[in-house]
Amino acid sequence: MAAIVVTITSGKGGVGKTTTTANLAVALAEDGFKVVCIDGDIGLRNLDVVLGLENRIVYDLVDIVENRCRIRQAMIRDKRLEELYLIPAAQTRDKSAISPSDMIRVCDELRSEVDYIIIDSPAGIERGFRNTIAPADIILVVTNPEVSAVRDADRIIGLVEAEEKGPAKLIINRVNPGLTKRGDMLTPEDVVELLAIELIGVIPDDENVVISTNRGQPVALDPKSKTGQAFKNIAKRLQGQTVPFMQLDDKGDFMSKVAGLFKQGGD
Amino acid sequence: MENNGLIQIKGIREGLLISAENGAWDDRTAELLIMVKQRESFFKGARVCLDVNETPLRVKQITQLRDQLSDLDVTLWAILSRSETTENNARVLGLETALPVKKETIESKESNERVESAAEKAVLVNKTLRAGYKVESMDHVIIVGDVNPGAEIVSAGNIIVWGKLKGSAIAGVQGNMKSVICALELRPTQLRIGEKVFPPQQKKGKTFPEVAYIENDDCKIELWNKEKGR
Numbered sequence: 001m002a003a004i005v006v007t008i009t010s011g012k013g014g015v016g017k018t019t020t021t022a023n024l025a026v027a028l029a030e031d032g033f034k035v036v037c038i039d040g041d042i043g044l045r046n047l048d049v050v051l052g053l054e055n056r057i058v059y060d061l062v063d064i065v066e067n068r069c070r071i072r073q074a075m076i077r078d079k080r081l082e083e084l085y086l087i088p089a090a091q092t093r094d095k096s097a098i099s100p101s102d103m104i105r106v107c108d109e110l111r112s113e114v115d116y117i118i119i120d121s122p123a124g125i126e127r128g129f130r131n132t133i134a135p136a137d138i139i140l141v142v143t144n145p146e147v148s149a150v151r152d153a154d155r156i157i158g159l160v161e162a163e164e165k166g167p168a169k170l171i172i173n174r175v176n177p178g179l180t181k182r183g184d185m186l187t188p189e190d191v192v193e194l195l196a197i198e199l200i201g202v203i204p205d206d207e208n209v210v211i212s213t214n215r216g217q218p219v220a221l222d223p224k225s226k227t228g229q230a231f232k233n234i235a236k237r238l239q240g241q242t243v244p245f246m247q248l249d250d251k252g253d254f255m256s257k258v259a260g261l262f263k264q265g266g267d
Numbered sequence: 268m269e270n271n272g273l274i275q276i277k278g279i280r281e282g283l284l285i286s287a288e289n290g291a292w293d294d295r296t297a298e299l300l301i302m303v304k305q306r307e308s309f310f311k312g313a314r315v316c317l318d319v320n321e322t323p324l325r326v327k328q329i330t331q332l333r334d335q336l337s338d339l340d341v342t343l344w345a346i347l348s349r350s351e352t353t354e355n356n357a358r359v360l361g362l363e364t365a366l367p368v369k370k371e372t373i374e375s376k377e378s379n380e381r382v383e384s385a386a387e388k389a390v391l392v393n394k395t396l397r398a399g400y401k402v403e404s405m406d407h408v409i410i411v412g413d414v415n416p417g418a419e420i421v422s423a424g425n426i427i428v429w430g431k432l433k434g435s436a437i438a439g440v441q442g443n444m445k446s447v448i449c450a451l452e453l454r455p456t457q458l459r460i461g462e463k464v465f466p467p468q469q470k471k472g473k474t475f476p477e478v479a480y481i482e483n484d485d486c487k488i489e490l491w492n493k494e495k496g497r
Contacts, residue, residue: 162356
């Protein structure tokens with residue numbers, strides 16, 4: 001096995017990086033892959049909370065880097081899915097506790113043992129961002145259909161290109177079909193047109209995500225959730241499958257338009 | 268360890284200024300890294316500004332050095348260079364390209380010398396400028412691609428965008444009021460020619476290629492028209 005390292009990043013905070021990381025990891029693990037998530041947000045860890053593994057942390061990423069434990073010891077196995085693991089961030093340190101080459105070393109060591117390594121990036125474009133970008137094979141940029149989030153996503157995509165890690169792929173989170181239809185929110189088409197990168201997922205705005213996040217039960221675990229399905233579709237697309245974009249709006253057809261727009265634009 | 272004298276270090280107000288102006292790039296970085304390792308306690312936690320003089324550096328070369336230094340707990344925060352390639356690449360990575368004080372003296376010196384030659388050369392940027400990217404040149408600037416909101420172009424001459432101009436554009440920055448800004452789609456965040464700031468405009472629907480210029484001290488925007496012979 002040679003793992004694929006996927007880094008989830010955004011620039012702006014609060015757009016759903018951690019939620020996306022957790023759900024994508026769950027979806028890939030449900031598809032039978034061995035998945036490790038790494039929380040790259042040293043000092044402000046929360047991937048453990050979203051995955052509901054908070055109370056089982058003994059060692060963390062900084063312990064691995066500073067040789068206080070082996071990687072195996074810091075990998076927390078998920079209770080629900082056999083093949084899902086988490087390497088948590090340290091809470092009491094900051095971003096400078098690890099360097100980009102530390103991250104590359106940790107990922108290289110894991111590569112032979114797992115199928116996917118999913119890294120949750122901190123907000124911002126400083127050290128923490130560079131740490132999480134360094135080992136990545138695929139970079140997924142999460143944004144919301146808001147002007148400020150799209151602006152930051154654009155900046156991040158530029159930085160990813162500059163680091164010669166591109167092209168990044170795009171996830172648009174918290175799309176509200178009602179608002180977009182009334183013209184009060186950017187449509188996914190608008191976002192894709194501005195950012196001009198490949199769209200890999202559109203996630204609807206869903207209050208159940210808040211509830212599940214608080215409970216530590218990612219929505220992707222719920223077979224009935226539409227939002228969970230949207231994350232599972234991203235997991236499928238990551239594996240190279242072609243999955244049509246979900247119809248978010250009962251009447252609307254803009255999702256198919258987005259898919260069409262992208263097909264024209266990207267070749 | 269041999270020391271070839273490729274590196275000079277001095278303390279400045281902002282931290283350390285390291286001059287590595289000559290020699291092969293790999294030799295310079297190797298010597299610098301050795302020097303940092305040898306005097307680990309001195310360099311630990313340092314903020315470093317690197318002067319590479321005329322060396323054109325690729326993004327990869329800068330990121331590599333930055334990450335190597337970062338492993339040794341040294342922060343690279345600025346790169347000084349006479350090469351525009353290096354300056355632009357450093358800026359893309361969010362590094363400074365001038366010392367805060369020095370900047371003004373360089374600019375004022377150059378402004379006298381270079382206004383006349385401003386109409387001769389052009390910089391061609393063959394990609395879309397994303398947010399945070401800044402192209403700054405004493406020559407004309409031509410962009411083949413879009414200029415996204417949050418990106419900025421500063422030129423002493425004209426600015427031509429073969430794409431959508433949605434970011435900021437400043438032409439004739441040193442006072443050449445004959446400068447023009449044109450784009451296939453002109454929807455800028457801000458438009459300036461010299462000191463003149465164009466009033467913000469609301470546009471809806473389809474747009475056509477337009478040119479912005481100053482006439483009798485007024486800001487004008489017109490549809491691109493080849494008969495005008497501009």
